[in-house]
Amino acid sequence: MMRELYFHRDERRGVEKTFMWITEELGELGRAIRKQDEQGMKEEIADVLAWLCSLGNLLNIDVEEAALLKYSGVCPRCKKIPCECVFQ
Amino acid sequence: MMRELYFHRDERRGVEKTFMWITEELGELGRAIRKQDEQGMKEEIADVLAWLCSLGNLLNIDVEEAALLKYSGVCPRCKKIPCECVFQ
Numbered sequence: 421m422m423r424e425l426y427f428h429r430d431e432r433r434g435v436e437k438t439f440m441w442i443t444e445e446l447g448e449l450g451r452a453i454r455k456q457d458e459q460g461m462k463e464e465i466a467d468v469l470a471w472l473c474s475l476g477n478l479l480n481i482d483v484e485e486a487a488l489l490k491y492s493g494v495c496p497r498c499k500k501i502p503c504e505c506v507f508q
Numbered sequence: 509m510m511r512e513l514y515f516h517r518d519e520r521r522g523v524e525k526t527f528m529w530i531t532e533e534l535g536e537l538g539r540a541i542r543k544q545d546e547q548g549m550k551e552e553i554a555d556v557l558a559w560l561c562s563l564g565n566l567l568n569i570d571v572e573e574a575a576l577l578k579y580s581g582v583c584p585r586c587k588k589i590p591c592e593c594v595f596q
Binding site: 422424425426427428429435439442443446449450453461462463465466467468469470472475476479481483484486487489490491493494495501502503505 | 510512513514515516517523527530531534537538541549550551553554555556557558560563564567569571572574575577578579581582583589590591593
C-alpha cells in the first residue's frame with residue numbers, strides 16, 4: 421500500500437534522504453513522548469513506520485516479512501516465549 | 509506477538525531506554541545500508557520495527573493500527589493515490 425502511494429516519490433528522493441526522514445520523524449516521536457502528547461505519539465509512531473516502509477520499498481525489503489522472518493513467534497536469541505535472555 | 513514475547517522486559521526497561529534502543533538499531537541499519545550488506549539491512553530493518561512495536565506496547569499504541577488509521581489508502585495530506593503533494 422505504501423509502495424502504491426509513495427514509491428514514485430521515494431524513488432526520486434533516494435535512500436539517504438529517506439533515511440534522514442526516519443530520523444526526523446523519530447525525533448518528533450521523542451518530542452511527543454516527552455510532552456506526553458498522546459495523539460502526537462500515535463501520529464508520529466505511524467509516521468516512523470510509514471517512512472520505514474518507504475525505506476524498505478527502496479531497498480526491496482518487505483518490512484513486515486523481514487520482521488516475521490526474524491521474530492517468528494520466539495525470541496531469535498534464546499528461542500523462548502516469552503524471551504528469557506539475560507541482557508537488558 | 510511482540511507483546512507476548514517481550515512486554516515483561518519492555519516494561520522493566522521503560523520508555524526512555526526502549527527509545528534509545530530504536531535509535532541504536534536505526535544506526536545499525538544505517539551502517540548496513542552504507543556497507544551494502546543486504547542480509548544486514550533485512551535484519552536491522554526488522555529490529556527497528558521490533559523495537560518500534562516494543563515502544564508502542566509501552567505507550568499502549570498498536571503500531572499497525574496507528575499506521576492504518578493515518579495512511580488508510582490515501583495520502584493523509586493530499587488525499588490522493590498516489591500522493592501528489594508538492595513538498596519533498
